[in-house]
Amino acid sequence: MTAPVLRRPSAADHARLLALNNDHATELSLLSADGLAALLATAFHARMAGEGAALLVGLDQDAAYDSPNFLWFRARHPRFAYVDRVVVAPAGRGRGLARALYADFFAAAVAAGHDRVCCEVNTDPPNPGSDAFHAALGFREVGRATLPDRGKSVRYLMLGLTQPAGCG
Secondary structure, three states: OOOOOEEOOOHHHHHHHHHHHHHOOOOOOOOOHHHHHHHHHHOOEEEEEOOOOEEEEEEEOOOOOOOHHHHHHHHHOOOOEEEEEEEEOHHHOOOOHHHHHHHHHHHHHHHOOOOEEEEEEEEEOEOHHHHHHHHHHOOEEEEEEEEHHHOEEEEEEEEEOOOOOOOO
């Protein structure tokens, strides 16, 4: 299997990526067109695969972002890379797109001197596919929260990164 081609989303991709995101709003959260544009502009690292088959948006601790999940990590860690959302279209599943997006994000995080990657996964509504995926990558639970205003409960996950010589 050839490695997927990953690239930074451009404005021309926004409509496709907004549809992909909002098709999975239960697992992620609903975005407006302006919300997606603002999130991508704020991102420490954003990559897509194909013509909108998959998307990962990552932030770092310096992002001007008010998500309660992001703020949970910011309150506990002075420095981190955070996966705000990762989504793969049904037609793209099983092709290694999420793994490729995460590997690319890990490399960018290490290059920027980060020693941990954080994210959250829904426990209510449950997301067993994401739980299994993150466990396979080595993420460990570091906390939980209930977000009644969002109708969700989440597990906070973290993965330590190894710094190569000369980084951070």
